[in-house]
Every structure is written in structure tokens, then in C-alpha cells.
Amino acid sequence: MAGDGPCHNPWPRACVAASLSCAWRARALPADPPFGLPIAGVTMTNDVVAPPTVALIGAPTDVGAGARGASMGPEALRVAGLHTALAHHGVVVEDWGNLSGPANPWQPAVDGYRHLDEVVQWNRAVHRAVGAALAQGRLPILLGGDHCLAVGSISAVAQHCRARGQKLRVLWLDAHADFNTSALTPSGNLHGMPLACLCGFGPAALVHLGGQGPAVQPQQVRQIGIRSVDAGEKRFVHEQGLEVYDMRYIDEMGMRHTMEQALAGVDADTHLHVSFDVDFLDPEIAPGVGTTVPGGPTYREAQLCMEMIADTGRLGSLDIVELNPALDVRNRTAQLAVDLVESLFGKSTLMREHQVRRRG
Template identity: 70%
Template sequence: MTELTLIGAPTDVGASVLGASMGPDALRIAGIARALQGLGLAVQDLGNLSGPGNPQAAPQGGFRHLVEVTRWNEAVFAATLSALQAGRLPLLMGGDHCLAIGSISAVARHCSARGRRLKVLWFDAHADANTPASSPSGNLHGMPVACLLGHGPAQLTQLAGAAAALQAQQITLVGVRSVDATEKSFVNTLGIEVYDMRSIDELGMRAVMQAALADVDENTHLHLSFDMDGLDPTIAPGVGTPVRGGPTYRETQLFMEMLADSGALGSVDIMELNPALDLRNQTAELAVDLLESLFGKSTLMRA
């Protein structure tokens, strides 16, 4: 797609740390629209979606802010589906990672209607696969993968319809290095494909991406859900839940370049950017730099 829609979702209602609500505007300040227009994309910025504030309340029934998270995800779902139905590529600017429930549910609905196969690459330091029974905090940004697979409250698991938005074989986790024991059991039991940091260390990013993209074909809609804390915090300090030992700048550039080479990219989330914890907006600028590679900017010298 050469037409792209930016969707801002300024909320940290699903997170443990305040600040991700400022992420969309930090990306705008870093020049996201101008950078993507420079690659020949027709960029439409819808501005920021509206939704409830963050009540900073205690968990109830195993969740923090379930009502607010649901309302935000309903707004994200509607905006994402509208962009897809208009033939545009939606780029969701978060906001915390709970919002991927809405965006990916919309992509799943769209792919089902069009008879296309959906594949999700989830770039993250965390598996985000807690369930209400296993979550130590009740923060919903730790549960989106589980919710998308049908394990969570009905108001989030059924955004795309009665069935779960995803099956386990449709999602691949990349860069994982901080996982609760219950999450590990959940992921392994369902057979979710995971390339954790040891895999990247041992195999290299090139081999990991070749394996992750091996089943992508001309009928595949590829969705990237990219959590900025997936990167090593030495290069991306502006995140709420940093974990040492993540992919380097060059490894992540290769990740993006190989996604671009696949020709299958259909939708994107950029999540968990927290300007309150950043240094002179460098994490937002890094995000824009990486997005340029995702949308075709090449560092190759050869023709």
C-alpha cells in the first residue's frame, strides 16, 4: 500500500507507568509524517482518538481499568477497520500495548472478510501473555496476546466477533527476554512460535527473520506490533518497562528491512513509547528512523 493512515491513541490506561499517553505526539514531533512522505507514501494523520482518562485505580476482578481499556480498544478497532476498508495501511501510534487488542482484532475482521491469511509479528521484550488468573498486577498491557487468542474478558476477546481474533499459529514473538513462569507455560502449551534473545544471539537476526517469514506468501497480510521496549534500553530509554539485553540498533534495522522486503506488510502498531522517561525525544526519533526502514528506505550501497 502507498497510502497510510496515522492513528494516535494517547493513553496509558493499560500500563503500570504513566507517560505512554504522550507517545503519539512525540512521534509527530520527531517528524513521522514528513519522514514517511519522503518515501513516497501518501500520509493521512487522523489526529488522536478520544477516550477516557486514566483513573489510576486498584485492580477489580483481576483487571485494572477494564472499562477504560475496553472503550479505548473499541475506538482503535473502529479507526483501524475504517482505514483498512478504505484501502489504506493503518499505523497505530500508542499508547500502551493493550491497544493492540483493538488494532489486531480489526485486522483479523478485515482479513476474514477478504479471505486473506493474517500473520502477526510481535516484537517485544515481554510475551504479554498473562491471563486474569496469572497476572500479578492486573495491568492489561501485559495481557493482549492472551486476549487476542481468546483468553480474557469477553469485551476484549470478542471485538472481532464471537471467535478469537487469532490462532496460536498466526503469531510469532521476537526479542522476548522477560517472561513470567505462567506466561511461559501458556505460550508453550499453545505452541506459539517464539524467537527469544537467545535465539537471536545464537542464530542471528537474519536467520530468525528468514524462519519467521518462511510461510509468508502473496495472500498473507502481515501485521507488525512493535513495542519500543523490545529494543535494548541503551538505545531506547523512553519506555516504561525496560529490559536489558535487547536487539541492537543494527539488528533491529535488519528486522525492519527484511519485513519491507517481504512485500506483505499491511498494518503496524508502534507502542509503549514513553516521552516522560526519554532523553531529548531520542526514542521517538529512533522509532521514526526504524519506520523509514520498514517502509522501504535502504542502507544498501549496491544497486
């Protein structure tokens, strides 16, 4: 399974030789705002935006992964100063502590899935916690843990959006498509399947986790930074019509254009969910992940990605997953993740007056 091992392409920035094609969807963009980040459909304003109240929700498990260690991710993010960094930007931070769930039994796959019962239990806990945070008007930040937890997180967000009649846009920042099924991958590791489960392809207990399945439709998802995809998974991604901005697209078009396309149509009625797998980043700057793939976004590309998301003012929920302190160097990757999350909440490189976009 490509999601469980490094890419061996000698040309890092072209790691997917037959790259996932992403149709250039031509859209009429508005005139450039003063700071030059045109995003279709987003209202711009000089009004001050009240900072959100966030709920930090730890899910310390690596039950869906192929390597141990992601269970230590939540504490590494706290040690790296996530709470203080967000508070510095005026964000009200509530740390809800860690969820509890079954231990990782570290067993082989059964009927195509590893640790399915344990993965379901963890995702139910995540679903309840994220749903409770949203119901209380909080912006939930899920501290993973491996990426299988996105099933519970995004299912809760989708349920919240359906109840409010609100549109949902999911940005999937990842080196991997995570669109495998038990028929496509021999490993059975569920951290390679969460997006497929969310779109209706997977075990019923995960597909219908929120009481209604599928949780999302492929057209609600934008995948960014993809560069390691199994052959069968690639065909399946094409069949489902996922909108993918792989690393070749970013190389050719640049991160600014990529994000303009990924965010096009986001408006005041859109809930924006970011599922940030730390292996989205190039391993030269972020070594602390279990499935490193060369050729990912640089520090500046990642910062621009986050700043343009922040510019929309529509961020409503966030996953930070697959951070593996056991493979890190002096918590370097956790510190970088905190730095990037700061950019999602207002830190900017801009040295000139910065208009903001209206949240409400």
C-alpha cells in the same frame, strides 16, 4: 509481574536464563536472491511497487500500563517527524488525528483487571478507526499508547482478513510475551495481556471485541526479541504452541536467520501486521519506555529486522506502542522509532541495486 519491572540479570544478552525454547522449524528455502535475503514463499520482482497510503491514528492513553506517560507517545512520534520521514519515501500520509476515550483513573485491579472498562472503550475506538482505514485501502499505523491497544488494532485487521479470505501473519516485536491472564499476574495491567486476549484468553469484552473470538490463532503469531517472561506465563506460552524467537535464539542464530524463520511462508495472499513495542529495543538505545529490559536488539539488528519485513512487500498494518516520552532523553527513543519505521517503508542500507518483492 515480569512485564512491569526491569530484568535484573547481570548478563543482559542472556536475560532469560531458562529461555523460551523455539523449535527450529526446518523449511526448504529458495536459492539466495542477489541481495542475500531468502524468504520462503515470497515472490521477487524488479517491478516498481506503488507506495501505500498510510493513515496515522493516535491513541493517547496509558490506561492499560503500569506506569504513566505512554499517553504522550503519539505526539512524540509526530514531533520526531514521522509524517515527513514517510513522505520522503514516497508514502502518501494522512494524519487522522487522535482518538478520544476515558481518562486513566489510576485505580487498583478489580477481579483481576485494572481499568477494564476504560481499556475496552479505548480498544473499541481503535477497532473502529483501524477497520475504517483498511476499508478505505489505507495502511493503518496505530500510534500508541500502551500495548493493550493491540487488541483493538489486531482484531480489526483479523476481521478485515477474514472478510477478504486473506491469511494473517502477526509479528510481535517485544521484550515481553504479553500472554498473561488475570490468573497469572497479580498486577492486573492489561498491557501484559493483549496477545492472550487476542488468542481467546481474557475478559469476553476483549476476546470478542471484533464480534468473533478469538481474533487470531497462536500459529498466526511470531514473537521476536522476547526476554522477560513470568514463570506461569512461560508455561502458558508453551502450552499454546506460540512460535517464539527470544533473545537467546537471536544471539545463537542471528537476526537474519530469525527473520527468515519468522517470515517463512509469507506470500502474496498474506497480510503482515507488525506490532512494535518500543521496549523490543535494548534500553541503551531506547530508554523512553516504562518497562525496560536489558539485552534487547541492537540498532543494526533492529534495522535488519525491519528491512527484511519491508523486503516481503506484504506489510499491511502497524502498531507503534509503549513509547513513554516522560522517561526519554530529548525525544531520542521517538526519533529512533521513526528511523526504524522508515526502514519498514523502504529505507535501506543496501548500496547495490535492490530488487523488491511484489505486493499484489
